[in-house]
Amino acid sequence: MAAPSRNRILTIPNLLSVLRLAGVPLFLWLLLGPREDGWAILVLAVGGFTDWLDGKLARLLDQYSRLGALLDPAVDRLYILAALIALGIREVIPWWVVAALIARDLVLAVCVVVLRRRGYGPFVVTYLGKAATFLLLYAFPLLLLGQGSGGWAAGALPLGLAFAVWGTALYLYSGLLYLSQFVLALRGSSDTA
Numbered sequence: 001m002a003a004p005s006r007n008r009i010l011t012i013p014n015l016l017s018v019l020r021l022a023g024v025p026l027f028l029w030l031l032l033g034p035r036e037d038g039w040a041i042l043v044l045a046v047g048g049f050t051d052w053l054d055g056k057l058a059r060l061l062d063q064y065s066r067l068g069a070l071l072d073p074a075v076d077r078l079y080i081l082a083a084l085i086a087l088g089i090r091e092v093i094p095w096w097v098v099a100a101l102i103a104r105d106l107v108l109a110v111c112v113v114v115l116r117r118r119g120y121g122p123f124v125v126t127y128l129g130k131a132a133t134f135l136l137l138y139a140f141p142l143l144l145l146g147q148g149s150g151g152w153a154a155g156a157l158p159l160g161l162a163f164a165v166w167g168t169a170l171y172l173y174s175g176l177l178y179l180s181q182f183v184l185a186l187r188g189s190s191d192t193a
Contacts, residue, residue, distance in 0.1 A: 007065065013054035013057050014054075016054040021071075023047045024082050028082050030043060032086055037147070040144065041144055044079070047079055083137075083140045084102060085098065097164070100168070104171060105175075107179070108179070114186075123181050128177060129174035131170055134167075135167030135170060136168070138167075139160050139167050146160050
């Protein structure tokens with residue numbers, strides 16, 4: 001039996017990633033338009049669940065693909081970027097946090113372009129990077145819940161702040177780890193030149 005092709009596009013994990021991608025504009029509209037925070041949180045939660053599920057199914061069904069390897073982290077970044085900007089506009093999180101996290105992603109995006117031009121693939125995703133993304137994607141809805149006046153708000157806000165602080169610290173630290181991958185790759189390519 002032949003090994004499954006890594007060039008496949010129509011896989012269940014890729015379809016879940018596309019579904020998650022479609023949730024980004026809906027999430028933004030709900031949060032910034034009618035300010036339907038409950039529905040926005042639900043869209044974010046579904047996005048988080050499908051993020052977990054697409055990885056699980058890729059392993060279980062052996063449906064890894066090059067598209068999935070690019071699409072999944074790209075959609076994660078897009079959700080984080082969208083949530084950061086929207087929550088910054090809503091003044092749920094401070095702008096300096098928004099700026100620091102976006103700057104990290106911009107620096108790494110430039111690094112990926114440089115690596116591609118030198119014939120390298122994308123960064124090897126680290127567990128720490130995944131953990132940081134997980135923490136941030138759980139911090140955002142909790143911080144949003146914490147803005148309310150109901151019984152949930154009192155517990156959600158401190159929990160959301162804790163997730164946000166740890167998530168931000170790990171996100172920035174994982175960015176340093178990715179930068180070290182970048183430097184090692186550049187050193188390796190200059191050694192062979």
